Amino acid sequence: MRIVNNPHQGLAAGPESLSADDQCCPAAGVHFDSSISLPDRMSFIIGAQKSGTTYLFDELVSRHPMIKSQTPTGSRRLRVNSAKEPHFFHTMPLKDFGRYMKAFSLTRRDTSRHSSNMTFIDGTPDYIHIPSAACRIAATFPSAKLIVILRDPVMRALSHWNMVRIMRGKDAILDFDKEVKQELRYMRSRACSYESRDMLSNASTENIKDAASRLENAKSEQAGFASSTNLRVRTARMKRLKSREAEEAISTSSALWKKDQSLPSWNQCYKCEFMFCGTYSGPVDASAGKAREYCSHEYPEYGLVRRGLYAYQLEWWLKLFPAEQLLVINHQQLNDEPEAVLEKVITFLDQDVALIKPTLATTSSNKINVTTLGDEDVVHKAFRKMNASGWSLPLSDRDAREKHAETLSELYSYYAEPNADLYHLLEGLGPTSGWTGMFPQSDNE
Numbered sequence: 001m002r003i004v005n006n007p008h009q010g011l012a013a014g015p016e017s018l019s020a021d022d023q024c025c026p027a028a029g030v031h032f033d034s035s036i037s038l039p040d041r042m043s044f045i046i047g048a049q050k051s052g053t054t055y056l057f058d059e060l061v062s063r064h065p066m067i068k069s070q071t072p073t074g075s076r077r078l079r080v081n082s083a084k085e086p087h088f089f090h091t092m093p094l095k096d097f098g099r100y101m102k103a104f105s106l107t108r109r110d111t112s113r114h115s116s117n118m119t120f121i122d123g124t125p126d127y128i129h130i131p132s133a134a135c136r137i138a139a140t141f142p143s144a145k146l147i148v149i150l151r152d153p154v155m156r157a158l159s160h161w162n163m164v165r166i167m168r169g170k171d172a173i174l175d176f177d178k179e180v181k182q183e184l185r186y187m188r189s190r191a192c193s194y195e196s197r198d199m200l201s202n203a204s205t206e207n208i209k210d211a212a213s214r215l216e217n218a219k220s221e222q223a224g225f226a227s228s229t230n231l232r233v234r235t236a237r238m239k240r241l242k243s244r245e246a247e248e249a250i251s252t253s254s255a256l257w258k259k260d261q262s263l264p265s266w267n268q269c270y271k272c273e274f275m276f277c278g279t280y281s282g283p284v285d286a287s288a289g290k291a292r293e294y295c296s297h298e299y300p301e302y303g304l305v306r307r308g309l310y311a312y313q314l315e316w317w318l319k320l321f322p323a324e325q326l327l328v329i330n331h332q333q334l335n336d337e338p339e340a341v342l343e344k345v346i347t348f349l350d351q352d353v354a355l356i357k358p359t360l361a362t363t364s365s366n367k368i369n370v371t372t373l374g375d376e377d378v379v380h381k382a383f384r385k386m387n388a389s390g391w392s393l394p395l396s397d398r399d400a401r402e403k404h405a406e407t408l409s410e411l412y413s414y415y416a417e418p419n420a421d422l423y424h425l426l427e428g429l430g431p432t433s434g435w436t437g438m439f440p441q442s443d444n445e
């Protein structure tokens, strides 16, 4: 452990300087007590949610003596995930950093293992898509090691939707088809759907409608306009304005998507988002002033589609961290060769693979029987029974894949270009990125 004298107060510095537009890091406001000890080796599994992060985290912590998580806390119910997911860096306001670090506190046994060489790990898979989390982690732990597992974004979305239905109940989320459609509409209306121009032109009707209705609302609030008595003139004027606004929306979207032009950064699209803003009651950093406005998020809550746009999320992290500090795992490889992936991750963390303990035999008990679900207590009881090696929520609707085949197929087309951008990005990082293979291009692959 080292004592650091408030080294990165306020703003994350990275290999590339941030543009004036990128005010996320100052707004994220990182002010830590200078007397807090920071570990030399800090690591994060930053995502993606539903990609096997629990499995990998459990394997690392339970099978390597030099890798340590927070100590589980809270009621029996909350203990289930408390060690893995501290949910610290993406919340507003920032929680107590002293408590965050204290929860990694070393036991006497750990101390005897040369604590300064231990790797500490936070496995909160929400971090990857929240720009503020990247800012804060970079400001606090500039030499942190970041691990990301990426799963076929289409199956990730389905697994995510399924989890919400099981954990929060069917009323908490729309039907899969509707949820996806609504989210795409939202993203397109803001020119932040990161898709191909062909698809954008198919989506143009929705875009026009959205742009037009936003314009209509804004214009009808203008007193002069509203007071006009000539209905015919007013309607004609409105139509002209609507089509101009719609054209602008579409040409902006298309321009953003020309491959020879730069795309908006993830932070520009989902500017300095935070999670859990509910109790936020004012700027964290007085100099940021407008932090409050960054806290509100209007996007559809779950982000089933948006969370699968990995390339643009990683680009943002790579503005703040050097590539050598990022390891990218393909979920398929994790599934096919879990031991090889474990060794790869442990090597990346600069720990000794010879110290890996033998695997525990996994049993069928790490699959939850969905027929018993429905009552929250039953779900949590089922989680408590899980062994350390990962958990799964089988589809609550067994024929969901057939039922939503059309939407799944649309999503495969939708992700074709973002996935191509991802492969391009990963190729650019070179063989040490950790990435292998590609995602399937349809549900039949």
Ligand SMILES: Nc1ncnc2c1ncn2[C@@H]1O[C@H](COP(=O)(O)OS(=O)(=O)O)[C@@H](OP(=O)(O)O)[C@H]1O
Residues within 6 Å of the ligand: 048, 049, 050, 051, 052, 053, 054, 055, 125, 159, 160, 163, 331, 334, 335, 336, 338, 389, 390, 391, 392, 393, 394
């Ligand atoms: N070893 C291994 N390899 C590949 N995939 C695995 C592995 N272990 C668990 N899983 C699957 O990962 C899904 C859960 O992912 P997470 O643990 O990241 O979920 S969460 O974000 O913490 O909620 C969940 O996917 P679904 O079953 O499709 O929901 C798990 O089955």
